[in-house]
Amino acid sequence: MNQARSLPDAPVLLEIYRRATLIKQNDDRFRAVIQSGKLVMPYYSPRGQEIIPAATSVHLSDDDYICTIYRGVHDMLAKGVTPRALWAELAGRVTGSCKGKGGPMHITDPARGVMVTTGIVGSSMPIANGLALAAQLRGEKRVTIAYFGDGASNIGAFHEALNLASLWKLPVVFICQNNRFAEHTRYESGTSIGRIADRAAAYSMPGEHVDGNDPDAMWSAAGQAIARARAGDGPTLIEAMTFRFHGHIFGDADGYMSKEEKASAIARDPVVLLRRRLIERGMATDAALAELERGIELEIDAALQFALDSPYPDLAELRRDVYATEIQP
Amino acid sequence: MNQARSLPDAPVLLEIYRRATLIKQNDDRFRAVIQSGKLVMPYYSPRGQEIIPAATSVHLSDDDYICTIYRGVHDMLAKGVTPRALWAELAGRVTGSCKGKGGPMHITDPARGVMVTTGIVGSSMPIANGLALAAQLRGEKRVTIAYFGDGASNIGAFHEALNLASLWKLPVVFICQNNRFAEHTRYESGTSIGRIADRAAAYSMPGEHVDGNDPDAMWSAAGQAIARARAGDGPTLIEAMTFRFHGHIFGDADGYMSKEEKASAIARDPVVLLRRRLIERGMATDAALAELERGIELEIDAALQFALDSPYPDLAELRRDVYATEIQP
Amino acid sequence: MTTGTAATSTLLSAVNQALDDALAANPDVVVFGEDVADSEEGGVLGATKGLSSRHGSHRVRSTPISEQAIIGAAIGASLVGIRPVAEIMLMNFTTVAMDMIVNHAAKLRFMSGGKTHVPITIRMMTGAGLGTGGQHADFLEAWFVHTAGLKVVIPSNPSDAYGLLLSCIDDEDPCLFIENMPLYWTPGPAPVRGQRIPIGKARIARPGKDVTLISYSRQVFDALAVADKLSKEGIEAEVIDLRTISPLDDATLLESVARTRRAVVIHEATRQCGVGAEIASRIHENLHRELRAPVQRLGSAFCPVPFSKPLETAFVPGAQQIEAAVRRTLS
């Protein structure tokens, strides 16, 4: 990219911090609640990856679409899904975003542009193309983001989707959140190239390798790719480097990584670093940020309470939403 | 590749010519017989692509494996499948390589190392990896070739297979026969990169773009890739440029290409050019080549006769070869 | 040729006509698949010929050989109201797109609690008889009938093909539309322009009182031929053309068999775990006492589609087997 990179100004960086903090605090609470046994589910914590969707989503509106994956709570919250809808869904309540029928791996919230959350590695990308195609066909300026992991870059769907997006110049941005592991498998054991961004060349597509934990860099890379898509100049592949703090699935013993590797990543907690940066740059005071954090905490308290107070779906829901009208064989 | 390229010597180039001529004459006869109505089948003529497998296979022995595709009669003949076994199979006779049960899209002949012929675009590559893995596990020096078309480089299986082959350093050579069309679709309408060979970089694999109709260049590129695989240095992707003379499927109206494009390719018939080169280089006389061609013609006459004289398989074959022992549900 | 059912048409041109009419009627309808545009000759067999020229190459698009990307794009676009008709050239190639069809198209409505849905149509061809061998002629419809959230439609003649394809495109749920290639050029009743045929309703192709022959696609013709033959002996077979195999039209099926008390189910898919097993089970469950004989099921041989002509012919259940099965129900 030739365009000079600017830095996010104070309101933008503060907004990135707000979203990242919402993700962080929400995740801390989820894990505590799961650990307490109050809710039971497989949970794929995005803790450590907050900055990527936070810095991306500030370029987006509700009209823009995202497709994300099982490890996607950060992407959803950054895009505007409310903690209430999320908590109720994770608690399997009828007030959840999907009436409790989808669960953590399958959140959908079209009002916020959260169109698909998939549990099948690689599947966010081909579907994102379709959303982008719809916008293109209708001459709308919407942009679609497909989030996925580093491991997903080795599955066939990645290849087919990027090839098609390039051929059709679709307004889509492929954002690979490279946390260096696919379940227990290290990046280099599954991926035959040093940088996933370099795979973009196979599709004549711009590829950007960026520190996904650095809000300036992430904001800039996402902004340029989104602007390009909006301008009708086609797709971009962004590889955003990051790290997951809680292994693949919550409860994971992390035996496949070194303790130092993990400790050093946690020591560079991107949300903590951003907080420091805001203060260093004189963009916020500690007190103002503490106030914001307290507000988020209250929102999460309320969401949890709302979820626990909500009823479970009626068993008749097994017959609903299978087809437009009820069909039982 | 840094290694200097040598040229094939007279016996090798003659052998390439012999194989290419067998393919050409065999194909001419197939088409004539199909046109006459004596045999009925969908037939994917490889006419025009003879040099690729002819110049490749002279580096191989019966111990080496190939996996090929529906457009694969040239690959099979070059690898040593006899016209008798082939004609009988295409005629659906029990004396065919697969008792008539496979047909033109599914020739198997393990004695010649022809292990799989597939009708599903992209499927030759993942299976070729497995044959290469077997050789690697056993410390054998066998090499496996996966043949496929340009269109196949856009399907997921290509991506997964090349990534795995690179990671595991498998002794496999991926040879893309780029005839510039996938069915009726031009290369550039389906493929988002100028050269398929450049996709090798996505897997940290050497990629070679070569004129597949030039026996010197093809022989050299295939030879180096095969030597690398045999030495345990891993896979190579070769993109061999070529052209199909008879469209996708025999009977194809070719309305999707310009007449000039086709005429100019046929004017540069690689088998005719090789014949001329042999004489120009003083490697053979016209008379000697004519003699060779007559011999091939007789072999094909005999194969056709053998096929037509052979019986069809017994209907009991519907129950055989489904499982190791007969199981009827 | 455009009105009345006296005129004849072919399945191939009926499909083309339905797509043409759907594209003309609704700007949200788009068509994509390998070679479907006129720059690629409008499909390998011409099913989509003329469509891109008439409706624009932005709406009728040829794709790379990337079935996951094809169905993925169809799903994504449909989530926001586009009506994609995606072509998977041959049914066997659904095997490279099963994730998109089964894990996504079929499930997104339910998993989203009704927040989104996937109104796509997936067209595909198949059928033994053309010497295409083991990987190009399978009938895999039972897989999709086993999948909640999908509808599966499989016409036997031009008029049905036209009316059912329009209904699939109108439908709010993902529909698979299966075209039997060996029937493509068989003359049959021409469609009535604009006339839909409802999904989920079977057709009584021939009334009868002694036995019910239940079938779909090409085997309907074999059933009719057998019925005609038996009629000369005074055996009157009712022939049902299912048209839709998910959801099944229980009402029509059960009403018929309740009258005839005998049934034979015939399809080209193999018998084991085929649609015939479902139909036979439903009949037995509902009409156990009424049945004079167990329901007979016919399907192709339990093996891949063979290439050699005599094997390929014997592979598919034919008139002889149908007749024998009918006689078994009568004995």
Added chain:
Amino acid sequence: MTTGTAATSTLLSAVNQALDDALAANPDVVVFGEDVADSEEGGVLGATKGLSSRHGSHRVRSTPISEQAIIGAAIGASLVGIRPVAEIMLMNFTTVAMDMIVNHAAKLRFMSGGKTHVPITIRMMTGAGLGTGGQHADFLEAWFVHTAGLKVVIPSNPSDAYGLLLSCIDDEDPCLFIENMPLYWTPGPAPVRGQRIPIGKARIARPGKDVTLISYSRQVFDALAVADKLSKEGIEAEVIDLRTISPLDDATLLESVARTRRAVVIHEATRQCGVGAEIASRIHENLHRELRAPVQRLGSAFCPVPFSKPLETAFVPGAQQIEAAVRRTLS
């Protein structure tokens, strides 16, 4: 713990033991799949723990997330005598490898006229009950039972799992081996080391004379629980654990139902076009006159696996439904 059936084990450790023994006994056996090696902790749930350390990381290999490449490599290697045990972590992920399984593994023996064959084993987990939602818990075995050339094995307990897995690895045909994740830690009879259990033979889990309950995998336990309950009323149910669902053990099934004259088939897959339809059809075809009531079929609700706990619990057929079905056959 290594001999006798009095000792207990779990399905998870039985699978591990079988793989360990197979790797030790035959140098041609190799294992691969995502995370299977010890550098990746020997599987997400530890099913392959210790194997790469004991047998070498050239024989027990972790792969990228590339199911087509995994099955393709298994097929290719098997063509020349390697005995791969490939893991597709969850059954839903077979949807990205269906081409390799159905068009290649199942068909190469036939299409080559017997010149090659594909002795591979494909292991996979699945099963509702763990809150994994719509894309991680499907039972899709009917698709594979519908596919000629495949064998499908599905154990309910540790001893069977061990003996059947060894048989699959020995077998000359491609075998799917389905592990029910919610059963992984249930204690059960320990395997007898080295002892094979033949493919294609069902097990009478409980003898009875009044009704036959036919099932496999987790539902065997529900059937046994219902049988115990009914026994107190003097109703003696025979419970059959199929173990193999392709090929089906007709002899055992039909012999039992010929005696009891009543049957209920239960599985976790949905009913429409499920394995139960095939079994019910076979019973009706063979025992129409003998049956006192039509065969009852139970399966999960016709929808994707729901997340919410009450829905997930109600989704799977349970003891109550089995009991009600039995009573329907008795009334």
